[in-house]
Amino acid sequence: MATAISNGSDLNVSRRSFLRVSATAAGGLLVSLYLDFPALAQEPNKPKTYPPDAFVHIKPDGTIVIQVNRLEFGQGVQTALPMILADEMDADWAHVISELAPAADVYKDPLFGIQMVGGSGSIAHSFMQYRELGAKTRAMLVAAAAQQWNVPANQCRTESSVVYGPGGKSEKYGDLAEAAAHVQVPENVPLKNPSDFRLIGKKTRRLDSQPKCNGSQKFGLDVDLPGMKVAVIAHPPIFGGKPKSVDDSASRNVAGVTDVFEVPTLHKGIGVAIVADKFWAAKQARDQLKIDWDFSGLQPADTAQLSKQYKELATTQGTVAASQGDLKVLDGIAEDKRIVAEFEFPYLAHTPMEPLNTTIRFDGGRAEAWVGSQFQTVDQMAIAQTLGLRPDQVTFHTEMTGGGFGRRAVPDSHVQREAAEIAKRFKGTPVKLIWTREDDVQGGYYRPMYAHRVEIGIGPDGMPVAWRHVIVGQSILAGTPFAAMMKNGIDPTEVEGASDTDYDFPNFMVSAHYPEVNVPVLWWRSVGHTHTAFVMETLVEELAVRAKTDPIAYRKKLLKADAKKSHAVLDLLEKNVSWRNSLPQGHAVGYACHESFETGVACAVDVSIENNRPKIHRATYAVDCGTAVNPLTIEAQFQAGSAFAVTQLMAKGAITFKDGYAQQNNFDGYTPPYIMDAPTAVDVHIVPSGEAPSGCGEPPVPVLSPAVVNALTKLTGKKYRTLPLVTV
Amino acid sequence: MENYKLTINGQAKEVTVDPGTPLLWVLREELKMTGTKFGCGISACGACTVHVGGVATRSCVLPVSLVGNRPIVTIEGIGKDPVGRAVQEAWVSEDVVQCGYCQSGQIMAAVALLKGRPKPTDADIEASMGGNMCRCGTYVRIREAIKTASQHLA
């Protein structure tokens, strides 16, 4: 999601947020955000239980608990956001604990206006918010100490959770916490000069490593509650299908099965839910269901046919997303100075390692939910709606989550709605709905299938003078509550990375078609850039090779002058790819450069061919993400993101449909990269910057796959314009 | 339903379950040992890897009836083993994890690798870890951590 859903001023102006401080029963300090109710902001009340509003909790023993307003699912935000707050607060990092905040208004993304993770915005959007919270908390601790010592606050300084005053006075934050709960909340406090940062910019190890290495970390799927039941659902094999008849006699006879009944699923379909004491019984019972499905009125998807239709559509102009100059110049360019390139991209499943799941207990007037959610606000609302409650009547726990890549940010909250429908039948009993891997691979919400067609006219200097680009694929936004992000009929998630390219083409047009297909689609880590960067960067490299120019130099020449970040990363990449001068026999280097989510990225890869597959020996990344909050996490995001990016190069990296049925159902048919498929070594170089931070979760992905095929082309002479890469 | 006596991380456990129940679900649901993860159910991803009789085993496809009297070690118990402890420590020092969901299985596979090949090459690592999927893609750091653990054990 590249565009803001609502204006950031929402939270900062019309719904002003206020700090509230309170003492806890045990004598600590609770710093909370308070919305809309300035009169209550300073109320020395007991902390509210729900909805919660605390961001910082300083306990008398000095422990500092910081709430993270995001889902942690690998991106490292559970470490980086506390670093930001702790830095401004001068907290002792060794005593910082971070927790994932539940769903509540105060934890909404300050820019998007809902509580969510997306658009690589966790740090970018909450950087100032967490700095201010840290600075104000520090100011209150200082004020408390100053009052106690009867000295002016400006004669105190702080370091590592201690306030120091004149005459060698000092007091620990933990001991000041209760007093700080009674001081006036400051309106404005100065933020640190970046040169004074102690944590921001310093490689800092993750806070969640230990429990994730000894089995003690609980994920959503590990939720266990007294009397809990487990549910699985037999989903219609074609989206929107309904059972004509169900023979559940064998299923009901499986020991441990409690109930079998129909539940609504996505696209107005109906599935058959099995509720049992344990997963294995539920799964056995599902295997024994005999369902005759009704697919009447549905359009069964067939990717072989779609491929033909999309290709044809791509020869016609769609809704214009970007336009400059006049494409008529193409007509005057000789045939041998033109490139016509057709690309095809398949549906891709996200397949996060932790299968989708949701646990809900419905108590009549209230409900409690445990969800690994990228969309807390949306999912909480969906559960409330299904159960006939208000959102604040649904206590919504954000669970630690095993990956997501966009799959846990679904506008229709279909998994949560299913779980709520089931919970509604079992009042008072918690039910955990588990989607098996088969449900996940076949259950919809894929990166859409796309076709691109690009016509390029090359000038006498080898630089492109005209670029006509047509993109065909389902709209992710149309028909969802996020359709408001569409402007002039353009879904930005389809054209981003092309329509807003950093390259300067004097005559340029990007247009898009949005065919409707009965396959649910969704954002997939780096969204539109997954395919637009592939097209842009393979073609630009082809142009560079044709022009017999170094691909890095060619790109620099083609970039707009004001594409600051792209220029910076190409310069930095150039300094760090001396290895390209001593490549072993049978190896080739490929490049790509692409800005996404306001982060500039350039990449070079060293590739050979082994066992008829690309072997990526090395990837060198240069990154400009503004202020690098945690360089260790950034390095890790790029190293691992490079492996994730290989997904669309895998031989079995596609979801295909025949007669409406998905042809893959688990990792045997849809196979993401294993260790040997990923780059063996990845070095990451960060442009030094004091600018505002930008995202690092998605930007590693777009560049890797075009860089790899650019190297392959040098080895084989072939062009790779159809993904997945079935053969090399 | 049958009764099974299992030895898990050195402790005697007893469960009464359907004989076809995979060990994974016996661990997770009967014994509440949730460190071993469900990822695919078809031995494709390795998130469920435990040691059975010293062999790295995909617990999602192992019916409990076939365990016999072989001792089981899970992620919750591997830290008692010197190789296991070294691998866990290397995982933390190399900052390997991201979402962390596959890492129990990665660690169990890496321990088996280092027990069989104390000085693994890159090729050894790719072969032995080749069936353990990490969707975040932490493979570069997995390699580094295995080498770090190997050095510490030398």
Place this chain on the structure above:
Amino acid sequence: MVRSESSGLRWLSGLLLLCTAAFTPSGAVGQVATSKTSRDTGLVAWQQVYSVLTYPRCINCHTATNYPQQGDDRHRHLFNVVRGPGGKGVPGLNCATCHQSENANSTGVPGGYNWHLAPLSMRWQDAKDNILSSAEICRSLTDRSKNGGMTGAAILRHHQQEPLVLWAFDPGQRRDGTLRSRPPLTHEQFVAATRTWVDAGMPCPTNP
């Protein structure tokens, strides 16, 4: 050990069948008769043996590559399984990582005692997965420098008793509950054909 009992019974009933049905005078198991069985009869029997050896249940583990195969289409074994030095995979990813000493029917994983790949000297395919000819496999199988020093009697015993050979005739069910396909002969017929071929002096086709 439910399976070893049932397969033992199968083996016993096979023997009984053989005793009544075999054309050749049945000597002690494994004893090579300098019999009246003609070379032609032996070659006919060998073709039957060959039809079993090259059936996916058998040939999938007699590869020329560093990996086993799976399925009736003999595709490369999934999940990056490799041969390893002893044909049992590598530490961390052994055959026994999934394959137990018997079929795991509730999860669809086949199993048999000491699950492993045949040695490369007993490959019945070339490096491109093409099945070797009848003559080629026959020559390898009868070459004691390649077959682990097995005499005709030992080969017969291998076909009668080796758990993984027995497995091929009782290969269990797949993940979806359907049964894995079985070789074109029953185990009894396979043993009888092997016996006839061994009795005939293990003749090999002369064509390449």
